[in-house]
Amino acid sequence: MLEKITNTFSDIIRTVGGKSSISEKNIEDAVEQIKMALLEADVNLRVVRRFVNSTIEEAKGEKVLRSVDPGQQFVKIVYDKIVALLGDTKKDLQLKGPDTQSVILFLGLQGSGKTTSAAKLAARLQKEGRKPLLAACDLVRPAAVEQLSLLAEKIGVPLYKEDTKDAVRVAKNAKEYARKNGFDTLIVDTAGRLQVDEDMMAEIEKIKKTVSPDELILVADSMTGQNAVDIAKAFDERLGLTGVILTKFDSDARGGAALSLKSITGKPILFIGTGEKIEDFEPFHPERIASRILGMGDIVSLVEKAQETVDIEQAEKLQKRMANNEFSLEDMLEQLQQVKKMGSMESILQMMPGMAGQIDPSAMDTSGMKSQEAIILSMTRKERANHLIIGPSRRKRIARGSGTSVAEVNKLIKQFEKTRLMMKVAKNKGMQAKLMKGLGM
Ligand SMILES: Nc1nc2c(ncn2[C@@H]2O[C@H](COP(=O)(O)OP(=O)(O)O)[C@@H](O)[C@H]2O)c(=O)[nH]1
Ligand SMILES: [Mg+2]
The missing domain is CATH 1.20.120.140 (SRP54, nucleotide-binding domain)
Structure with a gap:
């Protein structure tokens, strides 16, 4: 992104x-x-x-x-x-306490990612200890209810649905159902259209009146750039938005929507969608994104992401070793195994200080990760701790043990040395270090 x-x-x-x-x-x-x-x-x-x-x-x-x-x-x-x-600082959802009901209304054009984002947010709120209920109020697009049903089941959040074409009625009954059954957050998915049109606006307006939402969130596709901003403006003028979720941020190389939205509409970006999976959803942190754009990296998000998927202790240890230039083959092995869990190389590189734009991620051989892992696994602990002792005969043994060739072993060790060097360079870039300090990172 x-x-x-x-x-x-x-x-x-x-x-x-x-x-x-x-x-x-x-x-x-x-x-x-x-x-x-x-x-x-x-x-x-x-x-x-x-x-x-x-x-x-x-x-x-x-x-x-x-x-x-x-x-x-x-x-x-x-x-x-x-x-x-x-948008200055991160904005949180304004929801009521757990003993009452809060309502979040999702709206946006067809295909912008409403249904996916509704499920992502529901999963997130549930993780935070709330009791969400999803309501299927897209009764326009065929199979829309089915899509939300499947997602709801996957994340283990209950779904309210009815066999009808009356979205306003479903929304009303869903709120009543939530109240009676102790759900503290109702998330209403609505029907989009291909363009901003009167039909859609009128329907959402009625739903809005019926459920009095605490949050009225526009879901917009960041890849559409200025168009997303225009859409936000149109929706806001008619319905009064409280915030925006920018989806497909993973595929947005330019960032125009994110950089214009607040100035033009005055509405905060609350979350970004960073992929198709449920976990690909992050609160929007202006400072962190700014650091990323300026190529100063986003260590905070990197560590947070690591903490979600990786053993925290391991991640902390690795960070420390990287900072001290003690990075060893053993660490590289750990890193390889963690990277597999964390997602794409590209997103990780983007978040590392000084790395953005330095390496072309597509040029990185991630398919070779399996054999790299095998090579390091075939080394003794001593060899992993000190790569300098790995001479020609050891390389031959390692190649045999890992089912690879000496050339591949050589390549891995070279790559390891290069990584170490890059970390040193990134660390020694005085300007970067000072900047980070100045920015409180
Ligand atoms: N890459 C990517 N795809 C997304 C994201 N959010 C949604 N999608 C995809 O966009 C398509 C439309 O999403 P959907 O939730 O059905 O949109 P809706 O019509 O607004 O409800 C689906 O294929 C989703 O998987 C995102 O953040 N990143
Ligand atoms: Mg939908």
């Missing part, structure tokens, strides 16, 4: 951030590049103009040009502004 804009921004930031003195001309050039990057990302033109003007004004101030580290000051300004574009 956000590969394109991250690559462009990382380059700009690397160039300017490292400078010990900068001129007004440097600032103008950098801002011009940023402007192009934002426009290419499909950020709203008005938003870009405002961004550019205020950045130039601030960056040309005495405080920046005369400071000891103007490059970093400039990066900080850009970072703060990107955070502001994304």
